[in-house]
Amino acid sequence: MKILSVCGNGLGSSLILKMAVEKVLKSEDIKANVVVSDLGNAKGLDADYIVASPEIAERLKDHKATVIAIKNMMDKNEIKEKLISQINQ
């Protein structure tokens, strides 16, 4: 399973979100490859899921992957409710 974490630069917010997602995945015992990307490159990359801030997620809504908007990137519960619940479906 591949998860893209996307922000404008692919350097800051997306890296923080990737690390937060990895912590939650580990606690749920789910194996996935989480990769960061900037917005421009994300459009051409394959993934099962994309996580990003709501404004970035909106700009990726046409992507083939399931796009999940995370408002509070430091909130384990929000990541669990939105991402883990999708993965477990």
Add this chain to the structure above:
Amino acid sequence: MLSEVLTEDKIVINPSVKNWREAIKAAGKLLLVDEIVTSEYVQAMITSVEDKGPYIVIAPGIAIAHARPEDGVNDLGMSLAILEKPIKFGNKDNDPVKIVFSFSSPDNERHLQVFQELTSLLMRDNFVENISNATTPEEVLEYIFEK
């Protein structure tokens, strides 16, 4: 390590700021010390928000300002401004901002280790409230590194 880059001289408490641009400058100019970044880099952190939006406000009350390695970075850096009065950055989910980090990385990888530590720090319960209780940079570091 985070403790090597985020030192007492990289923390400012209650800087005098009126808007989000000044808030980013207050944190960013601390990286001018030791020429970690150029003044162009501090401006680029502001331009980045103007161009790409306020998604740098990653959680309620917390912004992480940065620009790109080619915008004027000499070394890995991290600085922190704790604002007296929270300021709106234009992020409808996570405004207003109380804690502004700024960072610089000379490439796409040098900051990975520091970001692991930063992520753990920001995921602590009541992070914003607890760090805001500090009244000196020394107390901020005591909280961050659990001395």
